[in-house]
Amino acid sequence: MFHNRMEGLALALPAAVFAAIVFLVPVGILLSEGFRAEGSWTLASYAGFFESELNRAVFWRTLKLGAIVTAVSAVIGYATAYSIVSLPPTARGRMIGLVVMPLMISPVARTYAWIVILGRTGFVNETIVWLGLSDTPIRFLFTETAVFIGLLQLFLPLMILSLISALENMPRDAVPAARVLGANWLQVFVKVILPLTKEGLVIGGTLVFTGSLTAYITPAILGGSKVLMLETLLYQRVTVANDFASASIIAMILMVMSFSANLLLKRLATARNKR
Amino acid sequence: MLKKLLASGVALAALSGAAQAADKTLVISVYGFAQDAFKEIVYDPFEAKCGCELVVETGNSVERLAKLEARKDDPEIDMAVMSTHDALSAARKGITQSIDVSRLSNYDKLYEIAKDPVGDNMGVGYTFYATSIAYRADEVTIESWADLFQDKLKGRVAFPNVSTNQGPPALYMVGKAIGDDAADLKAAIGEVAKNKVDIVTFYERSSQVAQLMQQEEILAAPIGRFAWGAYSKMGFDMAWATPKEGQTGGMNVMILTKGAKNEDLAYQFMDFWLSTEIQTKLAEALVDSPANAEVKVSDDIAENLTYGAETVESLKLLDPAVILDNRESWLSEWNAQIGQ
Numbered sequence: 001m002f003h004n005r006m007e008g009l010a011l012a013l014p015a016a017v018f019a020a021i022v023f024l025v026p027v028g029i030l031l032s033e034g035f036r037a038e039g040s041w042t043l044a045s046y047a048g049f050f051e052s053e054l055n056r057a058v059f060w061r062t063l064k065l066g067a068i069v070t071a072v073s074a075v076i077g078y079a080t081a082y083s084i085v086s087l088p089p090t091a092r093g094r095m096i097g098l099v100v101m102p103l104m105i106s107p108v109a110r111t112y113a114w115i116v117i118l119g120r121t122g123f124v125n126e127t128i129v130w131l132g133l134s135d136t137p138i139r140f141l142f143t144e145t146a147v148f149i150g151l152l153q154l155f156l157p158l159m160i161l162s163l164i165s166a167l168e169n170m171p172r173d174a175v176p177a178a179r180v181l182g183a184n185w186l187q188v189f190v191k192v193i194l195p196l197t198k199e200g201l202v203i204g205g206t207l208v209f210t211g212s213l214t215a216y217i218t219p220a221i222l223g224g225s226k227v228l229m230l231e232t233l234l235y236q237r238v239t240v241a242n243d244f245a246s247a248s249i250i251a252m253i254l255m256v257m258s259f260s261a262n263l264l265l266k267r268l269a270t271a272r273n274k275r
Numbered sequence: 276m277l278k279k280l281l282a283s284g285v286a287l288a289a290l291s292g293a294a295q296a297a298d299k300t301l302v303i304s305v306y307g308f309a310q311d312a313f314k315e316i317v318y319d320p321f322e323a324k325c326g327c328e329l330v331v332e333t334g335n336s337v338e339r340l341a342k343l344e345a346r347k348d349d350p351e352i353d354m355a356v357m358s359t360h361d362a363l364s365a366a367r368k369g370i371t372q373s374i375d376v377s378r379l380s381n382y383d384k385l386y387e388i389a390k391d392p393v394g395d396n397m398g399v400g401y402t403f404y405a406t407s408i409a410y411r412a413d414e415v416t417i418e419s420w421a422d423l424f425q426d427k428l429k430g431r432v433a434f435p436n437v438s439t440n441q442g443p444p445a446l447y448m449v450g451k452a453i454g455d456d457a458a459d460l461k462a463a464i465g466e467v468a469k470n471k472v473d474i475v476t477f478y479e480r481s482s483q484v485a486q487l488m489q490q491e492e493i494l495a496a497p498i499g500r501f502a503w504g505a506y507s508k509m510g511f512d513m514a515w516a517t518p519k520e521g522q523t524g525g526m527n528v529m530i531l532t533k534g535a536k537n538e539d540l541a542y543q544f545m546d547f548w549l550s551t552e553i554q555t556k557l558a559e560a561l562v563d564s565p566a567n568a569e570v571k572v573s574d575d576i577a578e579n580l581t582y583g584a585e586t587v588e589s590l591k592l593l594d595p596a597v598i599l600d601n602r603e604s605w606l607s608e609w610n611a612q613i614g615q
Binding site for chain 2: 052053054057115116119120121122139141142220224225226228236238239240241242
């Protein structure tokens with residue numbers, strides 16, 4: 001490709017310098033705040049952070065919601081992506097367009113729409129009351145359910161798109177061959193589709209999980225301070241308490257969670273391969 | 276060559292112009308709220324009057340206070356406006372200096388409570404607001420702060436988060452209603468915690484409450500009077516409570532930075548802002564309730580403001596020192612009882 005490695009490095013240099021100046025240096029400075037206590041380097045502040053019951057509760061809630069959103073989006077994503085890939089080219093293009101469309105709308109607008117839909121007088125509650133499932137409207141807003149729905153709607157397209165490209169790269173005759181050999185749909189999925197599309201699942205899963213961890217607007221609007229997530233807690237620490245040390249600890253925890261999720265997904269994918 | 280000479284001449288002229296302007300530049304730090312109205316009513320007329328340039332920095336309290344502190348030894352801001360407790364915090368950090376009130380010709384026109392709310396003349400009040408309960412009069416009756424927790428409001432009430440400017444005063448009044456208004460607010464936070472499942476949300480922005488009220492998600496919430504305009508236009512039978520324990524509220528003050536480079540201009544600007552003419556215009560535009568007692572407005576305007584000697588006298592404001600000394604412990608108490 002290049003005459004020598006130097007050429008490749010030279011081409012990568014502008015982007016590397018840009019990333020170093022505008023990303024690595026400020027992030028490094030911010031994250032180092034969390035390790036410094038009275039001038040010395042320490043992990044004590046991290047231990048201190050987890051001593052607080054509130055912080056622990058927020059950490060587990062963030063992890064739990066991130067994991068559930070990722071798992072549910074994978075299930076819905078596979079079904080949707082598989083049906084889209086099975087369509088003729090023109091219809092497939094249209095359906096992909098429909099999947100992409102929400103990504104063109106601001107997350108703020110999409111989240112506010114949920115306030116209207118999930119509200120007391122919203123579509124969901126009116127349907128529940130009309131069907132006689134409940135006499136009075138059920139409160140969805142400012143609950144974990146609302147945050148889950150908001151996050152799922154926000155990041156599901158990313159999962160679907162990742163899986164579409166993975167399924168398109170899968171040999172066309174793999175599924176029919178497995179079916180001819182007597183595999184049922186569950187076996188086809190576990191033994192054929194999953195191993196052949198694992199890269200797509202790893203990319204989609206990482207995008208959805210990281211997105212769910214770091215989303216601010218959706219948990220802030222649909223969960224508020226009753227359903228604090230790490231990101232909303234971070235914002236609260238900075239804007240209310242001017243506490244940048246805690247903020248940097250939370251930022252570091254979020255980064256570690258994202259990297260760990262990516263590693264875990266990759267590990268799962270390669271483990272499946274070895275069998 | 277000629278082009279170069281011309282260009283350098285233009286550059287020199289521009290530089291000397293900038294230097295002249297810099298001799299008469301006032302740098303102020305304000306909330307981002309209603310800046311179009313402030314520009315029209317306060318900034319532009321003041322610039323025209325003083326022949327100086329006004330540089331306006333905006334942001335929320337935390338950002339602006341952090342910036343003032345960072346530039347403490349070489350302040351670029353000459354004057355700022357903030358809440359009384361932020362002004363006290365700045366004073367304690369040595370960021371501000373005592374205001375020589377004899378240099379403010381409009382000082383004597385101010386309501387008594389606005390004259391020295393921070394202590395040691397470390398701030399002069401320019402506006403205040405009442406905080407009480409906005410509610411749907413067709414659905415509920417509210418005569419006490421304790422009525423926020425009545426059966427009819429279970430699952431239909433919002434309460435300000437302790438981190439907002441409305442939070443501590445509202446908690447203070449809940450404390451009064453249950454007969455324990457100790458500064459630690461423990462009893463009040465306990466009362467809110469007891470009812471937390473019935474509180475729709477602990478709001479962080481007043482705009483959020485207006486939206487929840489509009490959608491009939493809630494029927495009542497403690498709010499600052501500055502936000503009342505949005506409620507009175509909703510088409511519901513909205514009412515402003517006058518609870519038996521009284522109303523609370525907050526006040527914003529002007530401060531002068533220690534070592535301000537344009538002190539004279541800062542005094543001129545503060546005096547201009549406190550004048551009856553400017554305070555009246557700001558009141559009529561529903562931007563700020565007047566701290567100047569000579570301001571007269573129509574009943575329609577007064578309806579949307581915290582206006583009049585009687586109202587001002589009746590406000591039960593939290594002492595800024597109490598807020599400042601207890602803020603962290605309130606937040607810990609709140610997080611322990613409500614945040615999980």
